[in-house]
Amino acid sequence: MVQHRVLLLAIWMAAASGAQTRWENPVKVLLREGRPVIGATISLPSVESAAQLANAGFDFLWIEMEHSPITLETARNMILATRALKAVPFIRVPVNELWTAKRALDMGALGVIFPFTSNAELARQAVAACKYPPEGRRGYGPGLASFRWPAPGEAYHQFANRNVVVMLMIEDKEAVENINEIAAVPGVDILYIGTSDLSFSLGHGGQHNHPVVRDAIEKIRTAAKRHAVALGLPGRSPEQMQEYLKQGFTVFQSPADAALLLRGARPFLDVLGKKGIDPAKQPLY
Secondary structure (H helix, E strand, C coil): CHHHHHHHHHHHHHHHHHHHCCCCCHHHHHHHHCCCEEEEEECCCCHHHHHHHHCCCCCEEEEECCCCCCCHHHHHHHHHHCCCCCCEEEEECCCCCHHHHHHHHHCCCCEEEECCCCCHHHHHHHHHHCCCCCCCCCCCCCHHHHHHCCCCCCCHHHHHHHHCEEEEEECCHHHHHCHHHHHCCCCCCEEEECHHHHHHHCCCCCCCCCHHHHHHHHHHHHHHHHCCCEEEEECCCHHHHHHHHHCCCCEEEEEEHHHHHHHHHHHHHHCCCCCCCCCCCCCCC
């Protein structure tokens, strides 16, 4: 009888312990531990492609809604397709506004990427858009989001305030000038350098290795380190990513899904001498 009671007590304690264990966004865990994070860029409006990449090993999906034809409905279906898969769905919204983040979060994104965050006011607005009151200004309407992210043992707003990732894109001259104030805003998880737009803003479009561009990147890197904020940029090649890791960058965006598709096909075509139409030689119009 005593052994039976001890066994029941052990089972009860184990169950109680499990109930108290709250799920945490694995990207948040990796960021806190200073480990590398990589997102798969989803630009094709294909739920199948998103699901395949969500289980390829990427930590998050960068669902591209600034520079792609992906609609809200397609993004929602992508988010549902990631259930039980590894990658956590993030959305890059087209503009840093409360309502754009609200649409992304209420369909179940667990991270929002805010373009052209050029000053501390916009940084604070981004954080507020991702947090329910009193921490922020996110409006309450989580029916679809809570279906994707049920939160046993806590209310959805508590779950979301703990787990939503706030990523700010630093991609113009003004942002570089204000980088210390931006990096100091509480609630910012990642500063991501949009190197292409940054190079254009600095007057050296596409020249990512120009000294002026490199100096700006170094200024951003210094501010991120000073304020203990994770830092990211595009991962254009494995070799480049290895070099950036040595410099303290830990967050990477992969080439877009279409680019990965073509890179995977190219070796099989090259061995047979097969090529498509080169639009540089024969315009497709």
